[in-house]
Amino acid sequence: MIRHILLIKFNDQASAEKIDEVRSLFEAAPEQVEGVEAVEWGVNDSPEGLNQGYTHSVLMTFADEQGRQNYLPHPAHEALKAVFVPLVDDIIVFDYPA
Structure with missing residues (x-):
């Protein structure tokens, strides 16, 4: 099993509608691509301010x-x-075997 983590900074062009479209495209992957078992989408809500x-x-x-x-x-x-790519200001991609 491999975990693939993305941390995303969207740019000013990323409207709420476009972000919802990106989310839908990610969440469709398990049905479209053999070997993609799950996709989880999250929005930061940490009170620490370290994001x-x-x-x-x-x-x-x-x-x-x-x-x-x-x-x-x-x-x-x-x-x-x-x-997705035109809406991204910065991204971190991190994979690891689980």
Whole structure:
């Protein structure tokens, strides 16, 4: 199992509607890509103030390395990136085996 974490800073072009569209595209991945087991979307609500401007997160679970390799070049991922990337000011991507 591989966890794929994104921490996201959206830019000024990211309206609430566009962010909702991005969320829907992420959440559709388990139905579209073999090996994507789950997607969890979150909005920061920490009272500590240590998020450094990152407001949203995505936690994806891949069944295994093959699942990650299925996702990265998949047309659903490319369609997601077409909407998502223009809205991103900064992003952290962190993967680890679970």
